[in-house]
Structure formats: structure tokens, C-alpha cells
Amino acid sequence: MRHVKCVVIGGGSAGLAAAIQLKKYNIDCLLLEKEDVLGGILNQCIHNGFGLTRFKEELTGPSYAERLVSEFHDLGIEFELDSTVIKLNSDKSIEYINPKGVHKIQAESIVLALGARERTRGNIMIPGDRSVGVWTAGSAQKYLNIDGYCVGKRVFILGSGDIGLIMARRMTIAKAKVVGVAEIMPYSNGLTRNLVQCLYDYDIPLYLSTTITRINGNGRVQSIELSRVDENLKPISGTEFNIEVDTVLLSVGLIPDNIITENAGIEMDPRTKGPKINQYYETSIPGIFACGNGLHIHDVVDFVSEEGDMVAKSVERYLNQLGKSDLSIPVNSDSNFIYVLPQTIDKSQAVKLKFRVKRPLKNVKLVIRTKDEIIMTLPKTQLLPAELEMITLPLPLIDKIQDEVRLEIIA
Amino acid sequence: MYDIIIIGSGIIGSMLAYDLSRFNVSVCVLEKNVEIMNEVSSSNSGLVHAGYDPEDGTLKAQLNLIGAKRYPQIAKDLNVDYKQVGSLLVSNSMDEHEALLKYAQRATQRKIDVKYIQQDEIRRMEPNISDSVLEALFFPTTAIITPWQMGFACMNYAVLNGVKLFRQTKVIGIDKNENYTVHTTQGVFESKCVINCTGLNGVDVAKYQDPNSEHQLEFRKGEYQVSDIRDESYLNHVIYPMPSKLGKGVLALKTIEGNLMFGPTSYVIDNRYDFSTTVNGLNEVDSKISQIIKPLAKNRMIRQFAGVRPGSITKDFIIENKDGFINVIGIDSPGLASAPGISEYVIESFLKKDFELESKMNLVDFKWKKHLSSNERNELIKDDSRYGRIVCVCETISEKEIMNAIHLPVGARSIKGVKRITRPGSGRCQGGFCESEVVRILARELNVDMKDIPYDNDVFLTPLGGHDETR
Secondary structure, three states: OEEEEEEEEOOOHHHHHHHHHHHHOOOOEEEEOOOOOOOHHHHHOOOEEEOOOOOOOOEEHHHHHHHHHHHHHHOOOEEEOOOEEEEEOOOOEEEEEEOOEEEEEEEEEEEEOOOEEEOOHHHHOOOEOOOEOEEEHHHHHHHHHHHOOOOOOEEEEEOOOHHHHHHHHHHHHOOOEEEEEEOOOOOOOOOHHHHHHHHHHHOOOEEOOEEEEEEEOOOEOOEEEEEEEOOOOOEOOOOOEEEEOOEEEEOOOEEEOOHHHHHOOOOEOOOOOOEOOOOOOEOOOOOEEEOHHHOOOOOOHHHHHHHHHHHHHHHHHHHOOOOOOOOOEEEEEOOOEEEEEOOEEOOOOOEEEEEEEOOOEEEEEEEEEEOOEEEEEEEEEEEOOOOOEEEEEOHHHHOOOOOOEEEEEEO | OEEEEEEOOOHHHHHHHHHHOOEOOOEEEEOOOOOOOOOHHHOOOOEEOOOOOOOOOOHHHHHHHHHHHHHHHHHHHHOOOEEOOOEEEEEOOHHHHHHHHHHHHHHHHOOOOOEEEEHHHHHHHOOOEOOOOOEEEEEOOOEEEOHHHHHHHHHHHHHHOOOEEEOOOOEEEEEEOOOEEEEEOOEEEEEEEEEEOOHHHHHHHHHHHOOOOOOOEEEEEEEEEEEOHHHHHHOOOEEEOOOEOOEOOOEEEEOOOOOEEEEOOOEEEOOOOOOOEOHHHHHHHHHHHOOOEOOOOHHHEEEEEEEEEEEEOOOOOEEEEEOOEEEEEOOOOOHHHHHHHHHHHHHHHHHHHHOOOOEOOOOOOOOOOOOOOHHHHHHHHHHOHHHHOEEEOOOOEEHHHHHHHHOOOOOOOOHHHHHHHHOOOOOOOOOOOOHHHHHHHHHHHHOOOHHHOEEEOOEEOOOOOOOOOOO
16 A cells, blocks of 8 residues: 555645645645646636735635645645545545546545535525525536536525625626525625625625525526524514525535545534644544644635645644644633634644634623633624634743633623 | 337336336337436335235235335346335334234234334334334335336336337327327327326326326325435434324435435325425424434435325225226325336236237346445446546546436436436535536537536526526
């Protein structure tokens, strides 16, 4: 069986960054990509807004990917395309299929850069007819930007996630009529810049606290029934109204795509739907690391790549057997948070905590405590679920940590 | 001019085509949809019931038993999946004890294997059974199949052995002179005998031959929920609640591929083409399923669907020969389980009297291509690298397997057809990643534009069949 120092699974914005960085540490790696090109989902994201942090300029998705891919090729990193990993084993052997055969290789370390998939109609159980014309926003994006087909003429978008907003604009430019966007929450789930540039600039109405309660149409979608929802997100009877459309796009969330991770027996976090990690982004199996949207959902690609960089450093530490402490201190949070990453820390170095809040919060204090002692208080004028927050705990504060780190919000 | 025209290519039409293709008669099948097995036969539980629940003296009781007996051999001959997983008929209250004994006795009379089991053993066999389950009957012969795989395999065999299949050919009228003249949207077909197995339209087609036909159908909708395959280990057997006058009830099963499936509900609908799911229906599935097994997390569900069952108001199958026009209508549950029995019954009771049926020589074998193991795939890649280009990651399906589905004797012509034959789009991403690639392969293999690939009958990628100003 072939033996590889490090296998990177996934050639998108996280995996490419990790592989590039690994090469800079002089670690031989093999990158496996399931598609026939590198770059991942970025290839279909032809809008701009990428790279402001990493490359200090505004790029389209394909250009952002191109920067990474050309650096990757310049470094002569080994990769295989059309290569689908079918099994990841806890001993760090990997089985994958590509046009050359079914292969099994032994890795000394693994970077999971698996990306995410979109929630579907079945996941959120929208009742109604078995109509054709209901796609995830990403599928419609692929049809339009890769294949050149605009799948709708009168389009409604459910969910105000970023892909939905981007597609509202994209379909409008492709001469479809985007009739509206509905969001079940009382606030938008997309970045503010996308709300402004993709909806407001095109006069596309956004219906808050509203959801689709039925899709109508035998054959093609003919109409949808929308309902207002109450504070428990349940449709309010009597508020139904119908809109005639031929297409429904769903932008109702991304799920880290972790089937091989789960099957390997790696511990998962039901809140992120990615693996649990320590501050080195190492999963419950030593030597297997995770980053990018396969770990948790990001809103800015630059931070996806940054995680790839960071994980490469952890792989280097691991392969060089640089000690880490045996401490495993849990990072917890109160009910205002969807999640906090990493799930555990070891007090050996400064750590960047990443989190999302459950609902918009204004003029609050973010408190980080350990047992009864508050070690950090940060005033926050605004916290939004749509925006991934990051704060660094420097070493002097880390020293104070006892059995637990806990994030809380106080008024 | 044919000897026999079969109208409809659901499981009954496909099974009849399969059986008849082995005799020296000329047969054609008329199907109004772009794909076969498209309506009643594709949206059901996929079960070969043991046969204890139909009432004594009914065709349902008689033909379910024959069907269950014939299926293992048919599955073996065609290499389709057939798994005797066994079933538990569970009781939740002492009130159901009597009924349980009734079914045990009936099963014994019908020579169906049955075993009475108590709480400890139930829990050993099914760790996730509901706490309220008190006792159960175990039927080891209950089997699962994938309905469309069975039907597709039968029809492919039939077509390879001389049966003519005409798709997108809707019957619009029937005349009888010396022979039957069947008028369709694609022209006129003639035959000595017609078999009407048109499912939802059984009575309408029967009336083409006899306007005074008094048969009546009642359409019952059943809603289902389907989980991701990762919960495969959650369930081992088919779990039935105690039947009621509404039918077999909301049951739990694991499909051949490993998805958990819960359903169906059962209520009468007016529009026979109402394949919609409803809030009430899906909630009913949730609440009823929780009476027999411990509930599975909601976020595990990847799909909901509804099927429609055309039942006769007589509560039994209607199988009759009226002057060479054979009606096979009112085929609701256990229709799938009975299909080989129904086909045999039609041939033995009617066709053998009207035709001198002699077995054909030199029959061509047809073997369904099952899902590949890694070793099988590795071997195939040596000859064709496209077996190694995975298109559907969720279900591990390659470009070549999709091409094979398109180039079968009865090949896929739509996204739905490819999905039924080889499963891309059936997994957790529900086609989110692979659908456009499937369309691209269909377009390439059929030499048409992507926009002209139907999802289903006359429904395409774009609402106007591909009008696209950005191109």
C-alpha cells in the first residue's frame, strides 16, 4: 500500500490553501479532488467580493480559485482529479475511486477539507406537489454559470442566505423575474452587503417571518403558498397567500458534508455538523484535521483558506511530534450561541475562538469566563447570526483558565 | 397486428410482459409516460408481504401467496435485489391481542411461517422498537424489493425477447370488430386480445371497451418519509402495526439501499393524480410511527413523497375477461406482492384458453446490473475508465453506470428514469451536486441539447423547455 505523509481531501479554497502551506513546510502531500477541476464551489461563484482579506483586492470566485490553483501548481504539489474518497478509516488509511481504479493508501496525517452541501426540500419538509422546478440555489447557480442554462422565468427564493441573495441578482441579470425572497426568521441571514447589492438594488422584495407552506403544480411548479410564521416559526393559519412562479430556489442553509468523517467514527458536533476539534483543528482521531466549510459554515472564503493555512501548521506540528499538553479543556457557551470553535483547548498557546450567535444582539457584552472568574469582557454593538465572529485569547489570559472556558452574553 | 396488447407498464404490465415474452405470442405494451413504472408502481412500500392479512376467499389472499412464492426465482433469474428481511406485526395494547391471534391462525392456515414472540425477544431483534410494544408475530418470509428495479428488469427482459414497448403512447379509444383496434396518441394498434392494467385509469380504459362497465375505484393517498442511509443500522425488520379498515397502517422498513422509510397514511382523495405531501399527512406519519419505533431525529429525513393506490370499492382485485378484453383493475395493496400471481392468473385462467401458448426456444437472458462492489468496480475500470469517474458521490455511481442506464433495451430518457435505474439524486444531496452532470450525460448520449432532457413527462430544465437568453 502506498504511504503518504499527508493526504488532503478536497481541492477547494480550504484544501488548496492547506496543501500549499504544507508544501512550504516541506511536507509531501497528495490532494484528492472529486471534480475534474481544482477550485471547488468557487468555480461557479462568478460574482465578485472574494479575496479582500487574503489578496487585498476584490476578485471573482474563479479568479480567487485561480490564485490558489496557480500557486499550487507552481509548487508542484501532487494531486488527483475525479477522485472520490469512499472510505476513511480510523487507522488513517483512505479508499478512493478514480478513472485509474479503486485505490487504498495509508496516510500519516489527513486534512479533511470536505466542503458543504445545501439543505434540500426534503430536509426542511416543504409539503405540496411533486413539482419540477425546485432547486437548491447552488444547483441553479451551477446550471447557469457552468452550463449556461437559466432554470427559471418567474422565480421565488426561499431563505435569505448568501447564495440565495447572490442568485436573486444573478437570475435577474439572466432576465428571469425574481418575484421575492422569503426568510422564516425576522431578520436576514445574509451578509448586509449582499442584501443591499443583490436585493435592494434590484427592488426585489424580502418577506421576513415568512415561509413557503406549499408548492403547487403537477409537472412544473405553478405557484407557491406563503405563510407568515409566529415567534416559534410555526405558520400562522389565515395568513396564507399565493404567488405564481415557475421556479423555487432554496437557500436554507449549508451542512458540512461529513459522511466519510462520521463513518470513520470521528466524534461530531451536532451544532456545527462538523467534527469536534481541539485548538489545532485536530479531530477525535489524532492526525486527522478538519478545516473550511466541512468543519463549520463560513461566510467569507478568505477565512476558509486561512483555516487551511492554520491546519497545515498543525499537521507540521503533528508530524514532527511537537508535544502538546494532555489538557483538554472544554469550551462551552450559553444559549445565545449556535456554536463555539474549537470545542476544546490545551492552554499551550493563544487561541482564536470562532462563534455564531443564535439571533441578532445589540449593545451587549461578550463575557469569557472560567469557573467563577471573568477573564475577558468585550462590548459588542452588534452580533449577527449571519456573521462568524472571531476573538483571540492571548496567552496571559489562557494561563488563567481552569476547568472550562465559557462564553456568555450579558446585557 | 399483435396477439396481445398490454396497456400500462406498471408492475402488472411489466410482469405480464415478462411472463408472456417466454411464449410464442406477439405482444406490445403501450405506456403513456416517458418512463415505465411511473405512477402507482413507483410510489409504494416496496414490500412482498407474507400474505396473512387479505380476507379469506379473496383474489388478494390467493394471489399474494402466489406472488410471494414466485418472487425469489424471478429475482434470481433477473439478478434483481430481493431480501427476505422478515417482519414483525406488533401489538401495542391488550385490545389488539385478539387480532394478533387471528392473524397467527390465518397465517398457519395459509402455511405462512409465523412465530409468536414476546417483549424480550422483540427488543433483542429490534433494539429501537417502541417501549409500548407488548407482543408481536414474526413473519420470516416478508421481503423487500425495489419496485421499479423489478419492473424495469422484467420489461427489459421482455423487450430483449421480442415484446414491443411504445412509450409516450396514450390510449384514447378502443374499437372492437373482428379484432381490437386501440387508438393512441401515436397511431393505431391492433390485436386479438387487450389487457388493461392501467392503474389509476383502470375504469376509464375499461369503459372504452364497455361503456356500461360498473366498476368503481376509490383513490387512496399514502404519504411517506425517507431517511438518509446513514441510519441503516436503526432497523432490522419490517415493522407493521395492527391492520385496520384503512389498510396495513403506517409501517417502518429499511429499503434495499438502506434508507429507512415510514408510511403510508391512507385517505381517500378526489384527484387521482394528487401526489402531494401535506403537513397533516407528514405529522400523522410521525405520530403513528412513534407508536411502533423510537423516533428518529427529524434532520435525518431526506425526502417525503406520496403514492396513490387505486382500490376497488369491492375491496378486492378485479380480474376479468370480457370477450378477449382483460381488465386487471383495482390493484391496490398487496398489488406489488401479488404481481407475479396476477400475471400467472391472467395467463392460466384466460390467455391459455384463447391462445395456444407454447414456450419459446432460445430466450435471451437479461441480468440487472446491481450496485458495484469496490472489487467489481476496480475490474471494470480496467476496461472502461468511466466506471471510475464518480458522478453521484452520495450513492457512488459512475458516469459509465449512468450511460448503461440510458443504453438499456428500455433505457432512461429522463432525469427521473436515470434516478430510478441507477440512483443518482436519491441520496442525501437529492441531486444538488450531480443533477446537472446527469443531464449533461443524458444529452450527450441521446444527442440532444440539455434543455430538451425531460425531468419527467414534458417537464424540462427550464420552464419553456430551454429558452435562455444568456447563452
